[in-house]
Amino acid sequence: MLWLLIFPLTWLSTVFAQNNPAFIENVYSTFLYPLISGALPFQYLPYFSFFEIILGVGSIVVLGALVLFSVRLFRGKGGRVWRVLKTLQKVFIVCGVCYFLFYFLWGYNYYRHPYSVIAGLPEALSTKEELYALCVDLVGKANDARGALSSHEEGTPADQPSVADLQEKTRLAYTKAKHDKIAGISGVTGFAKPIAISRLVSYTGITGIYFPYTGEANFNNDVPVLDKGAVLCHEMAHRQGFAREDEANFIAFVVCANSDDAYLRYSGYFLAVTHAMSQLYRVDAEAYHEVYSRYSPEIIADINANRAYWRMFEGDVARTFTQINDTYLKTHNLSDGVQSYGRMVDLMLAQRRILSAKTDIVAVYSASRGLFCLTTSGFLV
């Protein structure tokens, strides 16, 4: 009977977590979580994802249990109402255990301090002019990063890194980020895993999934090559204990842009410029078109290739999954749902504000975690 309490007790713990971010930051995210996530064995096998196996086997088990329940309902002994209640009790306990494990293994990270606090990036409202200046800087950096890559005749990047290449590039990027003391980065354990049914997953619009039960960062291996580097770094940011989408995007950008690898740098800038430019379009379409004209022809070709890829998968399935994702985010302390992806731009603006105010300073210090960044040649805009 005590098992019946697991669901309400876990829910109570999330209410406590929401109201005590400092406790979650100090006790869970930076102490317990690294121990828990490091101990999960599934992440250390690079070739396939246990997430997919669990999902497949889990679906069969649920279907089997439903059939078994229906048969017993009509053929078993005792009152039907009693049998329904007994089954509901079992379902409640199983859901309670899954709910508890979700938070214990990773989910409490939703309630830690915002990354702006951890990295010492003060949040403030930004003007349209600041957003415009950020976009101009980012387009310039993206053009430079794209210029360092070779191209096919049609303009898209010639190099398609293999899965092993991608895993190694992103592992090195996170190792460097840790070495450079980028706030909150503790280095990498385990591998980001390619999803075997990636093409099917593209119909849902999903580019990657972090699965807390196995500690696996999974990525869609079918998406355009220029997206993949940032996608891997985004999922690995979740593995580092940053649950919020906008923060994982910002960390992916910082880690990619700080990397020694030309392909990753471009992937990171492509992610950053896409987000910043969509915000600029929202507030000032004329300024957006002016900045858009600064893109190099190679980037325009990449943008067109990217749009053509995703156009193949537009439809009801993608819309449904966007709706599901929106609901999921709303249940995790992110009241504005998918719109919270826009807050990545606020972090970039805060970062730019700090650096442009201190142009002669090569190191920016985080209030809580030491150095945030250490470069003059610059990935920071």
Ligand SMILES: [Zn+2]
């Ligand atoms: Zn994510």
